[in-house]
Amino acid sequence: MKLFTLHTGVSIAFWVHVGLASSIDSSALCPSTSFQIQYCGRTLEHGEAAFLDGVGNELGPALKANNTARGVSSIWEVRESPGKGLGVFATTLITAGSRVMVEPPLFAIKPPEFIPGKGYEIEAMIADVDKAVAALSSEEQDEFRSCHEHRLPNEAASEHRRNMFIFRSNAYTLTDGKIAMFPKIAKINHSCRPNAANVWSSVSRLRIIWAARDILPGEEVSVTYAPLLQTREDRQKRLAQYGFRCSCEACHDHAHTDPRRKQMARLLSELEDRLARKTSAFANKKLLLKATALVEMLEEEHMMDYLPNAYRMAAELSFRLDNITAAEDWARQELRLHENADELSSASQDAVAFLLKTTSAR
Numbered sequence: 001m002k003l004f005t006l007h008t009g010v011s012i013a014f015w016v017h018v019g020l021a022s023s024i025d026s027s028a029l030c031p032s033t034s035f036q037i038q039y040c041g042r043t044l045e046h047g048e049a050a051f052l053d054g055v056g057n058e059l060g061p062a063l064k065a066n067n068t069a070r071g072v073s074s075i076w077e078v079r080e081s082p083g084k085g086l087g088v089f090a091t092t093l094i095t096a097g098s099r100v101m102v103e104p105p106l107f108a109i110k111p112p113e114f115i116p117g118k119g120y121e122i123e124a125m126i127a128d129v130d131k132a133v134a135a136l137s138s139e140e141q142d143e144f145r146s147c148h149e150h151r152l153p154n155e156a157a158s159e160h161r162r163n164m165f166i167f168r169s170n171a172y173t174l175t176d177g178k179i180a181m182f183p184k185i186a187k188i189n190h191s192c193r194p195n196a197a198n199v200w201s202s203v204s205r206l207r208i209i210w211a212a213r214d215i216l217p218g219e220e221v222s223v224t225y226a227p228l229l230q231t232r233e234d235r236q237k238r239l240a241q242y243g244f245r246c247s248c249e250a251c252h253d254h255a256h257t258d259p260r261r262k263q264m265a266r267l268l269s270e271l272e273d274r275l276a277r278k279t280s281a282f283a284n285k286k287l288l289l290k291a292t293a294l295v296e297m298l299e300e301e302h303m304m305d306y307l308p309n310a311y312r313m314a315a316e317l318s319f320r321l322d323n324i325t326a327a328e329d330w331a332r333q334e335l336r337l338h339e340n341a342d343e344l345s346s347a348s349q350d351a352v353a354f355l356l357k358t359t360s361a362r
């Protein structure tokens with residue numbers, strides 16, 4: 001059985017509509033702290049262009065060089081993953097920080113109105129999805145149909161909706177609200193301790209997978225489909241909506257990982273809350289210790305969805321304490337992670353602006 005290659009955001013909304021989920025969460029790219037929401041908000045400003053034209057000419061040289069997703073990759077292959085159907089595997093050492101896969105949308109569609117508490121009206125999207133698939137080349141159609149298709153028990157005979165089933169099982173929401181298909185990235189399976197980060201760059205119009213740690217030859221590449229700072233029970237509830245139960249090492253080791261993840265979530269929330277207000281020097285010192293502890297825990301688990309935010313908070317606190325050297329160091333670490341994904345992204349640009357502000361305070 002192929003695991004759902006269902007990702008944060010849109011597909012959850014689909015399942016909300018069919019009654020399997022309780023909330024929407026675009027957590028992978030927009031975790032729940034206001035700092036990251038700010039990033040996402042800025043990203044939104046750049047997300048209004050059409051997505052159907054694939055790779056444009058505006059790509060930076062690094063992205064062009066790594067854009068293997070349309071062709072044959074020399075660093076990964078798709079093959080059977082035991083118990084999971086297809087998966088993506090490294091064929092060589094992929095070093096931490098390097099890009100694994102860069103893929104433009106195969107196609108994107110504008111969804112009907114989102115109904116809070118329910119989701120999208122799937123029936124209203126079937127014609128649009130069929131039309132978009134029909135416009136693809138036969139090779140692209142084959143690629144689309146090679147992706148996993150999940151049906152509910154009562155949908156077994158609904159062959160005419162097959163394109164929609166594939167689409168809802170694999171698509172991502174983009175920052176402009178469109179829903180897009182990335183058939184190569186869709187084959188990357190889930191882990192609650194993923195070895196790769198998954199980022200949408202609205203500036204470059206590419207979804208980018210980069211190595212959160214070294215990925216060894218033969219090792220399966222993984223990303224997360226669920227918010228990682230939840231407990232195992234909560235993650236499993238989320239993943240159950242996609243038709244599978246995760247058995248990764250973080251889930252096996254939940255007696256150890258659950259308290260840590262709760263602690264990280266608590267620290268993130270507290271730091272976010274305190275940094276939204278003016279703070280005294282005394283408070284800043286205490287908060288910086290907490291931010292540093294948070295960074296260490298996130299680094300240990302290679303949690304790239306949350307680390308840039310933690311670096312930024314440590315930088316901001318150092319800045320408030322007039323320790324400009326430390327602030328610059330933290331800010332550079334944040335920038336490095338954003339640049340691993342895309343040096344042109346709005347998140348990278350935002351990090352550069354913060355670094356410049358810090359430097360100019362000297």
Ligand SMILES: [Zn+2]
Pocket residue numbers: 191192193246247248249250251
């Ligand atoms: Zn797991």
